[in-house]
Amino acid sequence: xxxxxxxxxxxxxxxxxxxxxxxxxxxxxxxxxxxxxxxxxxxxxxxxxxxxxxxxxxxxxxxxxxxxxxxxxxxxxxxxxxxxxxxxxxxxxxxxxxxxxxxxxxxxxxxxxxxxxxxxxxxxxxxxxxxxxxxxxxxxxxxxxxxxxxxxxxxxxxxxxxxxxxxxxxxxxxxxxxxxxxxxxxxxxxxxxxxxxxxxxxxxxxxxxxxxxxxxxxxxxxxxxxxxxxxxxxxxxxxxxxxxxxxxxxxxxxxxxxxxxxxxxxxxxxxxxxxxxxxxxxxxxxxxx
Numbered sequence: 001x002x003x004x005x006x007x008x009x010x011x012x013x014x015x016x017x018x019x020x021x022x023x024x025x026x027x028x029x030x031x032x033x034x035x036x037x038x039x040x041x042x043x044x045x046x047x048x049x050x051x052x053x054x055x056x057x058x059x060x061x062x063x064x065x066x067x068x069x070x071x072x073x074x075x076x077x078x079x080x081x082x083x084x085x086x087x088x089x090x091x092x093x094x095x096x097x098x099x100x101x102x103x104x105x106x107x108x109x110x111x112x113x114x115x116x117x118x119x120x121x122x123x124x125x126x127x128x129x130x131x132x133x134x135x136x137x138x139x140x141x142x143x144x145x146x147x148x149x150x151x152x153x154x155x156x157x158x159x160x161x162x163x164x165x166x167x168x169x170x171x172x173x174x175x176x177x178x179x180x181x182x183x184x185x186x187x188x189x190x191x192x193x194x195x196x197x198x199x200x201x202x203x204x205x206x207x208x209x210x211x212x213x214x215x216x217x218x219x220x221x222x223x224x225x226x227x228x229x230x231x232x233x234x235x236x237x238x239x240x241x242x243x244x245x246x247x248x249x250x251x252x253x254x255x256x257x258x259x260x261x262x263x264x265x266x267x268x269x270x271x272x273x274x275x276x277x278x279x280x281x282x283x284x285x286x287x288x289x
Contacts, residue, residue: 025069025075025100025101026067026069027067028099028100028101029064029067029069029072029078029100030066030067031067031099032064032082032096032099032100033064033065033066033067034065034067035096036064036065036082036085036086036089036091036096037065039089039091040089043089045089047061047062047065050085050088050089053088054084054085054088056081056084056085059071060072060081061081061085064078064081064082064085075100075102076102078100079097079100079102080097082096082097082100083096083097165228168227168228168231169228169230169231199236199237199238200238200256200276200279201236201237201238201239201240201241201255201256201274201275201276201279202234202235202236202255202256202257203234203235203236203241203243203253203254203255203274204232204233204234204253204254204255204257204260205227205231205232205233205234205235205243205251205252205253206231206232206233206251206252206253206254206260207227207228207229207230207231207232207250207251207252208229208230208250208251208252209229209247209249209250209266210226210227210228210229210247210250211226211227211245211246211247211248211250211251212225212226212227212245212246212247213225213226213227213233213243213244213245213246213251214242214243214244215235215241215242215243215244216240216241216242216244217235217236217237217241218237218238218239218240218241219240222235223235229250237274237276238276239275239276240273240274240275240276241273241274242271242272242273242274243263243271243272243273243274244269244270244271245263245264245269245270245271246269247266247267247268247269248262248263248264248265248266248268248269248270249262249263249264249265249266249267249268250266251263251264253272255274255279256279
């Protein structure tokens with residue numbers, strides 16, 4: 001096989017002497033691939049078997065044999081593929097790989113010089129500084145204006161939040177008074193604690209800390225929003241009442257005038273469901289979810 005390799009190199013040397021064209025990586029790869037293919041076919045070895053032994057994809061081996069440089073990776077990796085292919089055939093892989101040299105990329109000889117660039121005159125510098133100052137003033141003005149707008153918007157939101165809390169507190173106070181009056185009337189007449197007299201599920205909710213709440217009465221949304229600390233609300237249902245709180249630790253809940261209990265842990269969302277079939281007067285809340 002060494003004779004074959006020497007024959008390959010001699011043939012390439014003769015071609016170089018008789019041709020004025022320089023040897024390119026494409027031509028070197030074609031010569032290497034032809035030699036490897038010839039030896040493989042002489043040994044009656046299939047390309048698929050070479051792919052299994054070398055663990056190189058078949059299309060890459062085919063590209064080496066066909067001299068298709070554009071189908072192969074970078075030259076340094078191509079050298080490694082050629083070496084593994086040759087060694088799998090029992091040849092000197094180093095000689096085959098060295099015959100396909102890695103050509104370093106051409107270096108640029110262009111030198112940049114400050115003197116070759118455009119020269120700035122005093123008038124140009126003056127105009128540049130003026131433009132820079134104008135841009136800086138505009139940017140500062142926008143930043144200051146945005147800061148004032150943000151402060152005004154924050155103040156408006158705080159005022160709106162205070163108004164909403166006052167409205168909710170006033171509404172809770174009215175509801176509490178109405179519920180107290182209904183409780184007295186129900187106790188005096190011996191009727192159920194319900195305005196309609198036919199809703200056996202009643203839930204009293206009092207907030208010791210602000211929390212988002214969602215209430216469903218008999219499968220229909222009844223309330224959704226944020227209740228501030230100190231709010232007291234009452235909801236009644238005929239069959240089922242669902243209470244969902246975003247801050248379970250800030251919600252105290254009592255069912256059918258039972259003892260108020262904390263819904264859950266602080267900062268944790270929790271949902272409870274009350275049904276008429278499972279509740280009796282003074283029953284404790286049944287937590288779900």
